[in-house]
Amino acid sequence: MSDKYETIIGVEIHVELGTKTKLFCGCSTDFGAEANTQTCPVCLAMPGALPVLNKKALEFAIKAGLAMNCHINEHSIFERKNYFYPDLPKGYQISQLRQPLSTNGYVEIDVNGNTKRIGIRRIHLEDDAAKLVHAGEGEIDETVSSAVDFNRGGVPLIEIVSEPDMRSTEEMRAYCETVKSILEYIEVSDCDMEKGQMRIEANISVRRKDDHSIWTDRSEIKNLNSIRYAMRAVEYEIERHRKALEEGKTLSMETRLFDVNRNTTRAMRGKEEAHDYRYFPEPDLVPIEPSREWVNELLHNLPELPHARRKRFIDEYGLPLHDATLLTTDKKFANYFEECVKAYDKPKVVSNWILNELMALMSNAKQTIDDCKITPEHFAGMMKLIDNGTISGKIAKTVFEDMFNTGKTAESIVKEKGLVQITDENEIIKVVEQVIAENPGPVQDYKNGGTKAIGFLVGQVMKATKGKANPQLVNKILTEKLQS
Numbered sequence: 001m002s003d004k005y006e007t008i009i010g011v012e013i014h015v016e017l018g019t020k021t022k023l024f025c026g027c028s029t030d031f032g033a034e035a036n037t038q039t040c041p042v043c044l045a046m047p048g049a050l051p052v053l054n055k056k057a058l059e060f061a062i063k064a065g066l067a068m069n070c071h072i073n074e075h076s077i078f079e080r081k082n083y084f085y086p087d088l089p090k091g092y093q094i095s096q097l098r099q100p101l102s103t104n105g106y107v108e109i110d111v112n113g114n115t116k117r118i119g120i121r122r123i124h125l126e127d128d129a130a131k132l133v134h135a136g137e138g139e140i141d142e143t144v145s146s147a148v149d150f151n152r153g154g155v156p157l158i159e160i161v162s163e164p165d166m167r168s169t170e171e172m173r174a175y176c177e178t179v180k181s182i183l184e185y186i187e188v189s190d191c192d193m194e195k196g197q198m199r200i201e202a203n204i205s206v207r208r209k210d211d212h213s214i215w216t217d218r219s220e221i222k223n224l225n226s227i228r229y230a231m232r233a234v235e236y237e238i239e240r241h242r243k244a245l246e247e248g249k250t251l252s253m254e255t256r257l258f259d260v261n262r263n264t265t266r267a268m269r270g271k272e273e274a275h276d277y278r279y280f281p282e283p284d285l286v287p288i289e290p291s292r293e294w295v296n297e298l299l300h301n302l303p304e305l306p307h308a309r310r311k312r313f314i315d316e317y318g319l320p321l322h323d324a325t326l327l328t329t330d331k332k333f334a335n336y337f338e339e340c341v342k343a344y345d346k347p348k349v350v351s352n353w354i355l356n357e358l359m360a361l362m363s364n365a366k367q368t369i370d371d372c373k374i375t376p377e378h379f380a381g382m383m384k385l386i387d388n389g390t391i392s393g394k395i396a397k398t399v400f401e402d403m404f405n406t407g408k409t410a411e412s413i414v415k416e417k418g419l420v421q422i423t424d425e426n427e428i429i430k431v432v433e434q435v436i437a438e439n440p441g442p443v444q445d446y447k448n449g450g451t452k453a454i455g456f457l458v459g460q461v462m463k464a465t466k467g468k469a470n471p472q473l474v475n476k477i478l479t480e481k482l483q484s
């Protein structure tokens, strides 16, 4: 469609904080426990049970605010957000509306080589609702019964609300990935989206570039539990808004759900306003007033963040931007790279192996760097075998795969499988002569000036030696023999 429209995207991200206990009680937050085994009178909302704020959760929320350049407010309060739903035993969620913990921050994203600042309006603390488990397949309205698991009820969340600063789905993706990466770096959440530890909501509207008074009312898409789904949902929604403008229609403000199977969104309800929730101050909790000393201490103890680390990888290791970006998005991955460089001081070579070979193996095996059996020392050991000519770069790839699967050293794999490179000229000459004798056609082609034939003949020699012949020697000897 034409380019006369502009898309406006804002994102709300809910993140479960990685504390051991819930926000207002001592119940465990461990994921995957038997339903309703991690509950107490507070998170089940028994009459008279009183909440007490988890200091670790507050610390994590403050760190998140600091890492995203927010102002940590000297005074903020909890409020009750009232609504009725079976996953909410209190009949209200304890959240923050008028005086949130932190405000006015930003993160920097990179899209197509350009850096852009995305504003963070606010980050506030709240407790999670319980989890509804619907029996049977399909949609909620097709289900026969629903059960409630209160283990999740009361788990600490932060909600990170961006300014509507994104103009494309690419920017939205970069924003979500950047926020995720920062939170993982400061170790306040694992942000495992499959476990629901990070949930995305996107607000979309579209306006005419030349006339901002022509625009669609925003729709909010809820429950996006992967960045990929969020992209698909928003792409669909953008088209829906553009089409409406094109047809001269206005859209009403509403909340929509993404249907993964049909790849569309559908209306869930009219968008609610804050007053629909009858917010009022939570009388059972004191205001949050973190001391300046504590906030400063947390600020000074923040670790190196992804952006800074990426810059250092470029400056210190001479890596291209592309490598530095891929290596630093995941903190553990970046740590692994640095350990490997400590053991083998050729950063670009290490980066190539990690980004090409290791990433492919990990993705095929659906593994993370945590499960990687290749220690940095083993990694360096293999590189040294290549450097001293024991194995060829080609053989090294199969050795590397074996190391990945078994956790053995390159040396022991090479010994066990007899993969030592053949550098004995006489041995190679024998094979070359045999290949020349067996392939009169390609040999004739070569003598007639066919350049492709040499590649074929080298391939035959490598095949006959099971890839173990030194390729440079094979090339040299083959050329000599063919020209003699």
Ligand SMILES: [Zn+2]
Pocket (backbone or CB within 6 Å): 022, 025, 026, 027, 038, 039, 040, 041, 042, 043, 044, 154
């Ligand atoms: Zn509890």
